[in-house]
Amino acid sequence: MRHSPLDAVHRSLGARMVPFGGWEMPVAYPSGTLEEHRACRSAAVVFDVSHLGTVRVAGAGATDALQRTLTNDLGKVAPGRAQYTHLLDPDDASVVDDIIVWWLAEDLFDVMPNASNTDGVVGALGAGGGGGPEVRDTTGERAVLAVQGPEARARLAAVAPDAAAVGRFRVASFEFAGLPCTVAGTGYTGEDGVECAVPVAVAEEFWRAVTAEGVVPAGLGARDTLRLEAGLPLHGHELGPGITTLNAGLGWVVGWDKGPFRGRDALAAQRDAGVTPVLRGFRAEGRRPPRDGATVRRGGAAVGTVSSGNFSPTLGCGIALAFVDPSVAEGDAVVIDVRGTELPATCVPTPFV
Amino acid sequence: MNVPDDLYYSTEHEWVRVEDGLFRVGITDYAQDALGDVVFVQVPEVGAELQAGGSFGEVESTKSVSELYAPVQGVVVEVNADLEATPELVNTDPYGAGWVVLLQPVDLRSVETLLGPEAYRDLTGA
Numbered sequence: 001m002r003h004s005p006l007d008a009v010h011r012s013l014g015a016r017m018v019p020f021g022g023w024e025m026p027v028a029y030p031s032g033t034l035e036e037h038r039a040c041r042s043a044a045v046v047f048d049v050s051h052l053g054t055v056r057v058a059g060a061g062a063t064d065a066l067q068r069t070l071t072n073d074l075g076k077v078a079p080g081r082a083q084y085t086h087l088l089d090p091d092d093a094s095v096v097d098d099i100i101v102w103w104l105a106e107d108l109f110d111v112m113p114n115a116s117n118t119d120g121v122v123g124a125l126g127a128g129g130g131g132g133p134e135v136r137d138t139t140g141e142r143a144v145l146a147v148q149g150p151e152a153r154a155r156l157a158a159v160a161p162d163a164a165a166v167g168r169f170r171v172a173s174f175e176f177a178g179l180p181c182t183v184a185g186t187g188y189t190g191e192d193g194v195e196c197a198v199p200v201a202v203a204e205e206f207w208r209a210v211t212a213e214g215v216v217p218a219g220l221g222a223r224d225t226l227r228l229e230a231g232l233p234l235h236g237h238e239l240g241p242g243i244t245t246l247n248a249g250l251g252w253v254v255g256w257d258k259g260p261f262r263g264r265d266a267l268a269a270q271r272d273a274g275v276t277p278v279l280r281g282f283r284a285e286g287r288r289p290p291r292d293g294a295t296v297r298r299g300g301a302a303v304g305t306v307s308s309g310n311f312s313p314t315l316g317c318g319i320a321l322a323f324v325d326p327s328v329a330e331g332d333a334v335v336i337d338v339r340g341t342e343l344p345a346t347c348v349p350t351p352f353v
Numbered sequence: 354m355n356v357p358d359d360l361y362y363s364t365e366h367e368w369v370r371v372e373d374g375l376f377r378v379g380i381t382d383y384a385q386d387a388l389g390d391v392v393f394v395q396v397p398e399v400g401a402e403l404q405a406g407g408s409f410g411e412v413e414s415t416k417s418v419s420e421l422y423a424p425v426q427g428v429v430v431e432v433n434a435d436l437e438a439t440p441e442l443v444n445t446d447p448y449g450a451g452w453v454v455l456l457q458p459v460d461l462r463s464v465e466t467l468l469g470p471e472a473y474r475d476l477t478g479a
Contacts (some may be wrong), residue, residue, distance in 0.1 A: 016389070027389070032444070033415040034390045221389060221415050287393045287440065289413050311392035311415060318393075339411075339418075341395075 004050040005143045005203040013217060021115030023051035026219040033221035037313045040189055040226055041353075044149035044156075045218035046210050053118030054138045054197065055111040057125055062107040062133035069124050069262050070099065071245060073255025079103050082169045082184045086245050086253055087113075087124055088263025093270060095239040095248070097121055102171045102184050107133065110182065110197070112144075114235045124262065143203035147215060148193030148226075155213040156194065159206070163196055176209075177202040188223060190230025190351055228319060229312050231281060231350025237292055237308045238279060238321055246275045247323065277304055277323040281350035284318030284336060284343050287311060295337040296322050296345075303328050306336060314353045318343065321350070354479040355382040357448055361464045362473035363424040365406075368448060369464055372455075376464065378424060379452040380412060380443060383477045388414040391443040396432040396453060403427055403456065405463070410453065412443065425463040427456035 002023045004010070010017065015026035026048065028036065039045050057065060067074055072085035081103050087096045097117035102110040113121040118137055126135035147156050157164035162174035163183040171184045179199050187193040198206045211217060224234070233239050238248050244267055245254055254267065284290055290309030295302050304324030312319040320336060328334070328347055335342040356362070361369040366384035370377040385391065393413040403409045403423035410421040433452050435442060442451035458464075468476065 027416065032390045034392075034441070225415055288395070289392060289415075289418075291418065311413070 002051070004048050005200040006048045006050065006207055009204055009207055010048065015217075015219060018220065020220055021051055023115055025051055026217075028219040028221045029217050031216070033219070033225060034313050036216060036218035036222035037225050039216040040149045040191055040218060040222060041314060042150070044147060044151040044215045045222070046207065046215045047146040047148070047218050047223055048143065048207070049146050049195065050143045050203075051115040052144055053113040053115060053121065054142060054144070055113065055118065055122050055125060056136045056138045057109040057111055057133050059107060059133040061131070062109055065125055065133055065135075066101065066109060066111070067258060068260060069127070070101070071254045071261060071263070073258040074101075074103065075258055076255070077103065079105050080171055082171050082186050084253055086239075086250070087121060088245070088267060090262050091266060092242075093244045093263040093266035094241050095235070095243055095245055096124070098233065098235055098239050100184070100186055102182065104171060104182065110138075117235070140200075142197045142199055143206075144195055144197050145203075145207060145210065146187055146193065146195045147210060148187045148189045149191050152191070152193040152215070155215050156210060158213050159209040160196070163194060166194055168192075176206055188230075188232055189226040190232070190353065191226075225310055225313060228308055228310050228321070229314055229351065229353045231321065231352060233279075234308060243323070244270055246270055247277060247279065249279045274326075276326050278326045279307070279321055280324050280328055281348050281352060282320045282322055282334065282336065282345040283315070283348045283352065284320065284345040286343070287317060288338060288343055289318045290320035290336045290338060290343060290345070294320075296324055296334050297337065297342075298328060298332060298334045303334065309336075312352060318345070319352050320345070354386065354477060355448070356470050356474050356477075356479050358470045360448070360470065361424070361467035362470070363422065363467055364476065365422040365424070367422065367424045369424050369467060371461075371464060374461060375430065376425065376427060376456045376458050377452050378454050378456060379447055380421070381473070382447050383479060384419075385444050385447045385451070388412060388417065388419055390415045391440045394436040394440045394443060394453065396436065397429050399429050399432060401429045403429065405466075421453065423456075424467055425456070425458055426460070427458040429454050430457050431455040
């Protein structure tokens with residue numbers, strides 16, 4: 001089990017630690033998931049997301065390597081920008097990982113996979129063999145802190161004004177305690193905010209400086225309820241084996257016109273044949289949380305399966321993402337089978353809030 | 354963790370308080386802490402007959418679902434209606450306002466099959 005550079009800080013705060021993607025990370029601090037969730041919607045929180053991977057891709061050919069390996073088209077953006085993209089299985093276009101690419105400079109990228117997929121992403125990007133760009137896992141060299149919420153930038157400005165000023169989906173460098181750091185205007189909560197990669201040596205100092213500005217520590221529990229309300233996919237639930245980018249309704253991350261990329265042929269075949277099932281949002285009546293694996297029925301017939309479900313602290317009711325038959329449309333009344341109890345729900349647009 | 358001296362405990366982390374021949378039942382401080390923020394509690398109907406060790410409801414938190422197991426055999430005479438709108442009472446006051454059901458036990462002495470506070474502290478490392 002790997003540990004974050006901030007592990008001791010989390011333990012000193014009384015966090016409950018859980019295994020996640022091969023790392024032991026905080027699921028909640030003593031204030032609890034609901035309070036952390038509300039703090040992110042109303043003020044500002046900080047998540048330690050050091051378990052995300054960082055793969056440095058550097059040198060001649062780096063841009064080409066990303067273009068032919070990942071789905072999205074870097075031609076739509078430029079150095080200094082962040083882009084959400086997918087790595088597909090070459091044979092069936094299943095989403096092997098969903099990734100944020102930080103385009104730092106010409107032929108210099110930090111590719112940020114999910115924790116447990118980092119080795120696979122290193123392998124895919126380095127598959128060109130000799131003469132290609134350098135592909136190196138730098139996860140162990142930095143901590144990543146996500147500062148999120150409507151007050152995130154204002155609070156962070158007192159610690160790192162250059163970091164607080166980064167634009168949405170922009171990437172910039174900033175200095176903290178005399179060391180170079182990287183910031184991106186990205187997140188996973190549906191709120192404004194930034195994600196900062198800081199060297200391990202100053203990670204704890206950065207965390208303390210941010211929390212001293214009243215930014216509330218938040219754990220993986222709140223991260224999950226926040227991303228679900230925002231309708232954002234989680235790998236292993238909305239993305240993974242047997243699920244393509246198109247099943248998940250994320251066709252906008254596919255650069256169809258950029259030339260060949262890994263998995264393109266299989267994805268194009270699915271696009272041409274018709275995509276089923278498709279991901280939809282559902283709002284349940286009452287507080288009971290639908291859970292992943294629950295069957296969705298319409299008019300007595302099974303039409304799909306919940307991929308993620310929970311209680312929405314903002315709405316005060318259960319919400320779910322589910323893969324369903326494409327005929328299921330917004331406004332349709334369904335029931336979700338929660339261990340034998342039929343929970344009435346309605347197909348709704350996402351994000352939920 | 355708080356383990357009051359005047360209660361009985363099950364190995365499934367329910368507590369029982371003897372009240373005028375009835376048993377008030379809830380989940381322990383240890384259990385609520387392990388569950389995290391409780392967002393929904395499914396309680397049985399009044400009149401339901403519970404078997405010792407049988408499932409009689411569910412507690413759902415933001416991270417998991419956990420079954421409630423009857424610590425003893427009995428009939429449900431009252432359920433905590435406040436949990437429908439404020440299930441977080443299970444977190445904030447597990448031995449008080451967060452109680453779950455009131456049982457008419459089949460046998461008052463059935464509490465003696467449960468753990469005392471010392472044994473429950475040993476079980477949970479409290």
